[in-house]
Amino acid sequence: xxxxxxxxxxxxxxxxxxxxxxxxxxxxxxxxxxxxxxxxxxxxxxxxxxxxxxxxxxxxxxxxxxxxxxxxxxxxxxxxxxxxxxxxxxxxxxxxxxxxxxxxxxxxxxxxxxxxxxxxxxxxxxxxxxxxxxxxxxxxxxxxxxxxxxxxxxxxxxxxxxxxxxxxxxxxxxxxxxxxxxxxxxxxxxxxxxxxxxxxxxxxxxxxxxxxxxxxxxxxxxxxxxxxxxxxxxxxxxxxxxxxxxxxxxxxxxxxxxxxxxxxxxxxxxxxxxxxxxxxxxxxxxxxxxxxxxxxxxxxxxxxxxxxxxxxxxxxxxxxxxxxx
Amino acid sequence: xxxxxxxxxxxxxxxxxxxxxxxxxxxxxxxxxxxxxxxxxxxxxxxxxxxxxxxxxxxxxxxxxxxxxxxxxxxxxxxxxxxxxxxxxxxxxxxxxxxxxxxxxxxxxxxxxxxxxxxxxxxxxxxxxxxxxxxxxxxxxxxxxxxxxxxxxxxxxxxxxxxxxxxxxxxxxxxxxxxxxxxxxxxxxxxxxxxxxxxxxxxxxxxxxxxxxxxxxxxxxxxxxxxxxxxxxxxxxxxxxxxxxxxxxxxxxxxxxxxxxxxxxxxxxxxxxxxxxxxxxxxxxxxxxxxxxxxxxxxxxxxxxxxxxxxxxxxxxxxxxxxxx
Numbered sequence: 001x002x003x004x005x006x007x008x009x010x011x012x013x014x015x016x017x018x019x020x021x022x023x024x025x026x027x028x029x030x031x032x033x034x035x036x037x038x039x040x041x042x043x044x045x046x047x048x049x050x051x052x053x054x055x056x057x058x059x060x061x062x063x064x065x066x067x068x069x070x071x072x073x074x075x076x077x078x079x080x081x082x083x084x085x086x087x088x089x090x091x092x093x094x095x096x097x098x099x100x101x102x103x104x105x106x107x108x109x110x111x112x113x114x115x116x117x118x119x120x121x122x123x124x125x126x127x128x129x130x131x132x133x134x135x136x137x138x139x140x141x142x143x144x145x146x147x148x149x150x151x152x153x154x155x156x157x158x159x160x161x162x163x164x165x166x167x168x169x170x171x172x173x174x175x176x177x178x179x180x181x182x183x184x185x186x187x188x189x190x191x192x193x194x195x196x197x198x199x200x201x202x203x204x205x206x207x208x209x210x211x212x213x214x215x216x217x218x219x220x221x222x223x224x225x226x227x228x229x230x231x232x233x234x235x236x237x238x239x240x241x242x243x244x245x246x247x248x249x250x251x252x253x254x255x256x257x258x259x260x261x262x263x264x265x266x267x268x269x270x271x272x273x274x275x276x277x278x279x280x281x282x283x284x285x286x287x288x289x290x291x292x293x294x295x296x297x298x299x300x301x302x303x304x305x306x307x308x309x310x311x312x313x314x315x316x317x318x319x320x321x322x323x324x325x
Numbered sequence: 326x327x328x329x330x331x332x333x334x335x336x337x338x339x340x341x342x343x344x345x346x347x348x349x350x351x352x353x354x355x356x357x358x359x360x361x362x363x364x365x366x367x368x369x370x371x372x373x374x375x376x377x378x379x380x381x382x383x384x385x386x387x388x389x390x391x392x393x394x395x396x397x398x399x400x401x402x403x404x405x406x407x408x409x410x411x412x413x414x415x416x417x418x419x420x421x422x423x424x425x426x427x428x429x430x431x432x433x434x435x436x437x438x439x440x441x442x443x444x445x446x447x448x449x450x451x452x453x454x455x456x457x458x459x460x461x462x463x464x465x466x467x468x469x470x471x472x473x474x475x476x477x478x479x480x481x482x483x484x485x486x487x488x489x490x491x492x493x494x495x496x497x498x499x500x501x502x503x504x505x506x507x508x509x510x511x512x513x514x515x516x517x518x519x520x521x522x523x524x525x526x527x528x529x530x531x532x533x534x535x536x537x538x539x540x541x542x543x544x545x546x547x548x549x550x551x552x553x554x555x556x557x558x559x560x561x562x563x564x565x566x567x568x569x570x571x572x573x574x575x576x577x578x579x580x581x582x583x584x585x586x587x588x589x590x591x592x593x594x595x596x597x598x599x600x601x602x603x604x605x606x607x608x609x610x611x612x613x614x615x616x617x618x619x620x621x622x623x624x625x626x627x628x629x630x631x632x633x634x635x636x637x638x639x640x641x642x643x644x645x646x647x648x649x650x
Contacts, residue, residue, distance in 0.1 A: 024621075026486040142483075148622060150483030157482040158467075158475030159639070160646040161351040282607060296349075297473060297636050304623040311622050314484070321485040 010090030080109035148311020169290030211239035335415030473636020494615030536564035
């Protein structure tokens with residue numbers, strides 16, 4: 001089998017972590033010979049070389065803020081003939097339109113897209129899935145929800161063809177870290193500053209605090225696991241209000257909750273009161289977690305105490321390995 | 326692609342649940358045309374038909390205690406030419422030798438084996454893996470550990486090529502249910518009777534209470550996730566003692582614990598004191614759970630409140646689907 005040509009868009013913290021993983025010995029031994037990294041793009045430059053770059057060189061150039069020094073600079077993204085797997089790790093755009101247009105070119109030609117970018121899937125799920133189906137390429141998106149906590153690939157491998165009756169999860173770390181800081185006595189502003197100091201509030205934390213990020217993820221989980229065709233524009237959601245009141249023995253959490261009802265699938269992204277008898281109550285302030293209930297079997301609870309760009313990049317990596325193997 | 330010929334050995338509660346799943350609409354639509362059920366065996370009879378049985382007929386005959394009425398009765402298991410995927414859901418034998426001999430015939434010929442039976446893998450891991458590798462067939466064993474809680478397939482899909490530094494888990498439900506009943510004031514005998522009444526103590530509960538079942542699973546996890554070549558005969562383990570003393574604010578749990586140390590991999594199956602700050606402390610009496618710590622990323626905690634033969638059979642099903650797709 002010939003090597004797959006991989007192109008990376010987005011070299012922020014997730015993209016740079018992925019580059020580091022690509023040179024990790026275990027991974028290199030397992031699939032290093034199955035791909036060639038033909039190019040990469042950050043917000044300013046696009047580099048391309050059909051013979052391939054070493055991930056080290058791209059990482060080094062990016063770290064030195066001189067991505068364009070690594071190779072030939074293109075004015076636009078390479079065409080579908082030049083790429084087999086397009087990996088999007090860029091920041092979510094407001095409406096997802098630009099990403100849709102990019103994915104469309106690759107998917108139409110039967111190429112595959114891996115994305116950690118929520119916006120295109122939350123806004124244009126029906127279009128993107130149709131493009132992937134018609135072109136017979138793949139669209140993989142493990143790391144769009146719950147950062148690096150295994151979700152979609154876990155369901156695919158462990159609960160194949162299982163009907164899901166409900167999902168409940170902390171899918172956005174930052175909002176819940178801020179809420180927990182507020183419960184411990186901080187104001188909303190102090191809590192946001194704490195999250196920025198800790199390094200995991202996204203530069204533009206508005207999407208986290210407003211609840212938009214959690215809403216995007218809610219739409220993606222509903223569409224992926226419950227077969228809906230929801231769009232972000234129709235999804236109601238709540239965000240964090242200043243002066244939120246907390247009650248003793250209760251936490252407040254921004255929770256994504258999706259369930260099958262007699263009237264169809266109900267998808268919500270809301271601030272919930274969580275009391276001591278709730279599995280979510282004892283989660284750490286920086287945790288991600290979800291409980292998924294298949295119709296046939298016992299619910300499965302999955303959590304981690306913290307999550308970051310490295311974990312998210314491992315989610316991207318697991319998608320990449322599944323396409324290479 | 327031609328249909329895969331499947332043979333089922335063991336029609337206890339796990340085997341019968343699997344037969345029910347095989348006629349489930351979702352599963353049938355997805356992979357029903359990819360296999361033919363050529364036969365099945367319980368502890369008394371072996372039936373075989375190269376044209377295939379309907380899973381309903383096998384289930385009905387077994388339920389009526391007349392498996393032999395379903396079709397041609399063989400005196401021994403069908404040869405490797407007659408089977409593509411051999412599924413072993415029989416009760417663990419004492420030494421695993423019989424299973425090794427059976428698997429050997431199929432694996433040598435490049436056929437695949439799926440097993441929920443711990444004994445052969447705990448006793449003959451090196452031999453079985455060598456046979457699978459040389460024959461280029463697969464040996465899959467998702468449901469040998471933690472019943473139906475996703476473990477090996479989760480790791481494979483979500484943590485590909487990741488080095489694991491530690492694993493800690495409740496891998497045997499019955500022992501921990503008995504310990505929790507004892508903590509609540511019952512004697513060992515009363516607690517065992519409770520477990521039998523609840524229907525999840527295995528008919529011969531000796532393996533659960535003595536700790537042997539947990540030890541078998543510890544060996545399998547170590548070999549699978551840490552690359553060891555352990556055998557049950559070399560594995561020390563603890564079981565449940567009458568008159569165990571419990572301390573306030575502490576539970577006792579039979580825990581499988583495996584970690585990389587400077588001196589190699591340390592695998593233990595012991596009764597541990599678990600205090601309130603421990604994630605395992607708040608688990609239900611019938612829970613299965615584990616925490617797995619990769620070297621690179623945040624540990625992942627996975628749990629379920631209960632587990633039974635249906636959950637285990639779904640683990641077998643997920644292995645089966647992965648071979649059919």
